[in-house]
Amino acid sequence: MSDPIKTAVIYYSATGNVHRLAEAAAEGAEKAGSQIRLVKVRELAGEAAINSNDAWRTHIDTSGHVDTASVDDLDWADVVIFGAPTRYGNVPSQLQQFLDLTGPLWAAGKLADKIYSAFTSSQTPHGGQESTLLSLYTTMYHWGGIVVPPGFTDPIQFRSGNPYGASHVSADGFPGEVELEAARYQARRAVEVAAGVIGTRVEERAS
Template sequence: MSKVLILYYSTYGHIETMAYSVAEGARAAGAEVTVKRVPETAPEAIAKSAHFKLDQSAPIATVAELPNYDAIIIGCPTRFGRMPSQMSSFLDQAGGLWAKGALNGKVGGAFTSTATQHGGQEVTLFSIITNLLHFGMIIVGLPYSFQGQMTLNEIAGGSPYGATTIAGGQGERYPSTLDLDGAHFQGELIAQTAQKLCG
């Protein structure tokens, strides 16, 4: 049984919702799944005044535990076309793991959200994937075998580089069924890939 970590940062709850759908997909493939988040680095007063979702139930991850997993799937919203500082700060602390090659050969993936359809989803995914490649990880995206991302019938996230959702300018749009299906699909595919490599 492969061990999969869903590691996320979510400001308003959109990525948190996606993370649990990714986790359901990984569990459907028979993986042992852990969902954790990175620490909030914004001052509490600012986070509260901006209405950050601070009551998330997922425990806080540590960099030291990352080698314990066969696959790590990272999710975070975009900040001006790249990952936010909270996730970047967490990954920046993993230099010791990089130096030891502790994550070489593990499976990685990424998912994200943006306010608009053209708000930098693919660039944000690549900002995550770039880190994972530097760690020596094997990347699994959201292939077009997930046909839902090709729809023209509704606003939908999705990219061959990872599952996505569109949150709206005020955070008013939560992940649709189609967006969650994409996250589930990617989680399942990553867990299956990790199982093949570990098996």
């Protein structure tokens, strides 16, 4: 019996919206039979900035149980699903700093041929969701990764409306069931694609 697919859900969340999407993605991957690591990237903002936003302060105080991400999580995983809010149409500095630490793994070829996907959250419906996901996927292209967006491949995607990845508009409050189910589906699809890719590689090596 082959080993289960290993999935790392690596995210940054300030006020908790992306955290909830990350939990849903981890649920979807686990239900697809994957081993899971749910980890958050290190917070870089100072206390003054955090304390200026009650939701930010509350999320920091209530999410201490989540392990901090390291590049070892990338090395371990067959599937990597990133989550981050959008910042001016791009990823926040916290996640970018984590990505900037991956040079040694990239140089060793250890980031190539993995399955990657991503999700995001923004303040408004057109607040940069698509450009944030596309800019994040650009890093995966440099790694030689296999990007697996959800596309319009399931009925939930026609309800959520973003083929690039699960997304949420924070002006509507915390993610609702449509957004959470889209994140679960996206993770399940990534795991299923990874199982097919890894199975093909095993067959090729055996032939």
